[in-house]
Amino acid sequence: MDNKQSTSGNSRRKFLKGSALAAAGFYIVPRHVLGGAGFVAPSDKLRVAGIGVGGMGGSDVRGITRTEKADFIALCDVDDTRAKGSRQLHPKAKYYHDFREMLEKEETNIDAVSVSTPDHMHAVAAMMAMKMGKHVYVQKPMAHDIYEARMLTEAAEKYKVVTQMGNQGASGDGVRQMVEWYEAGLIGEATKVYSWTDRPVWPQGIKWPTETVKPPIDLDWDLWLGTAPYKDYVGNLVPFNWRGWWDYGTGALGDMACHIMEPPFRVLGLGYPTSAECSVGSVYVGEFQRGYFPDSCPPSSHITLRFDRPGKDELEFHWMDGGIQPTRPEELAPNEQMGDGGNGVIIEGTKGKMMCSTYGKNPQLLPTSKTKEANVPQTLRRVPGGDSGHYNNWVEACIAGHGSEEYQNLSSPFSVAGPLTESVLMGNLAIRSYDYREPREGNNSQFDYPGRGIKLLWDGANMKITNFEPANQFVKRTYRGDYTL
Structure with a gap:
């Protein structure tokens, strides 16, 4: 733990000084090419589940969707009225009220989770997803309590997942x-x-x-x-x-x-x-x-x-x-x-x-x-698109995977967002x-x-x-x- 504090400045410098992404964007190799002849890929996009999809959550759903590199497979909200916009945007996505039920049933169908609930539910939802090996995007603040922030930060490294907090200015x-x-x-x-x-x-x-x-x-x-x-x-x-x-x-x-x-x-x-x-x-x-x-x-x-x-x-x-x-x-x-x-x-x-x-x-x-x-x-x-590229910054890192160049170039991973929070x-x-x-x-x-x-x-x-x-x-x-x- 002591080493984390003393090296925090170096980790922030490292993320900023990674090699540049191509301005034209990241090219995704189709899965059917990787799978050989006759392999039909179900999707060449990041498969995402949304937890809390009204209000700011709806904005997150739209932002991730606009990257054109992600599909929402499932949506979850406790407020049906607030969820209407996201459900209309993704009519084929399965809809749930309890995020625990959604994650259990959709575990094999999703790669990543976006969490945009009120603050007191950020940590439990994100932690459950990370324990399943799912990448997570979590609205700010990433946790309600100091202990939660520390546990999420440590879990991101333990489970080797790609994380991002929703403070978009970090990509500006x-x-x-x-x-x-x-x-x-x-x-x-x-x-x-x-x-x-x-x-x-x-x-x-x-x-x-x-x-x-x-x-x-x-x-x-x-x-x-x-x-x-x-x-x-x-x-x-x-x-x-x-x-x-x-x-x-x-x-x-x-x-x-x-x-x-x-x-x-x-x-x-x-x-x-x-x-x-x-x-x-x-x-x-x-x-x-x-x-x-x-x-x-x-x-x-x-x-x-x-x-x-x-x-x-x-x-x-x-x-x-x-x-x-x-x-x-x-x-x-x-x-x-x-x-x-x-x-x-x-x-x-x-x-x-x-x-x-x-x-x-x-x-x-x-x-x-x-x-x-x-x-x-x-x-x-610079992140292509500046603060507007914050979602794409995360999606590309999820597709490339933990430890990739795109992962090293994340704007607000939990290793950075955790101490801030x-x-x-x-x-x-x-x-x-x-x-x-x-x-x-x-x-x-x-x-x-x-x-x-x-x-x-x-x-x-x-x-x-x-x-x-x-x-x-x-x-x-x-x-x-x-x-x-």
Whole structure:
């Protein structure tokens, strides 16, 4: 485990510096040619099963389909209404409600699985597929908990499957441009990173509703809950607002940080953080009374992570959400936009600074006039189609197989996405680091949050907070029923 952290930067550099793919695309040798005369191939395409095929899952189905190198053999969703678009696109695909049943019945018919469920179901679905030897594409964040992310990362190598997280900016040109600038020394040695988002755009920092309603007629509520504790259905939870509840989602940080924190992670070759601190916004629940609700993500937060880097000074990494933003750099003109307005990244170095928008788009040196003046040779391969080529990047690697050149050129395999996701989820661990207390006179709360007032020290290799034990309850969940990794 210790070696994984120390070599994480090298692995990121290696993926970026693989040999170039042909711009015209990858040529698939037909199976009938490989099989000899008289052999009729059932398909020359990747055979895929989709788990969660409405909403973002529907977008993933369409994106994989557009590669023209994949067929969907089976589709699975717990919400028949949301699944309609994907079912119309692939009318011959068998349809299921329970992903476990689908994988068991279709095991011999599929090569790969796309997982686009709510966050709390990512890991169990992906792990079952990987244990069957199936390649997996998993929406961001690849897991709900730190432990899940670590287990998925290790399983990808154990089962020799091709993996990709759905943070499409990892395939974009922007992050590669930033790596080239940094390795050319244009900003010197990085000292601080600031990243931010205007999310959430869904309710957070609220009490769980007391009024229950009947689930939508086309929704299997028990299967939707999956690994999460049983609760009666409440209004306006599905299809989108689940993101603000810890049982199912990972808040603004989990939703956007895999997109926004990814460029500096890649540029700087980061591994596991060594500590986490946080402050959060709260809401007023009564006259002069602030409310913290353990079921719900906060309306805003500021996370500070620190990373040790061999032979270099400690790096300070800031995340801000809920509309909180860092101070504008002096090098940015008064009327120039910081990031894309609502989201962005600034990397401060000993010789200068650079900035980008969501997904690593629009990379710029600061002051921005330096961007056009920069004359750095292109040393890193580009993914054909940039961020739009993220699906094709995965499909081609699946077809070529684990260990192939295409596999080495993956943009966001779990070996890279895993440490990133763990760092993202470290922020949520800090936010949630409460300590259960019996109600006291004059205080009806059963939860205090002392973990928010200290620096939480993280032993990355062993996945453990070493100085505040109550925080470790958020490293790994207990699943409901017979769900398991």
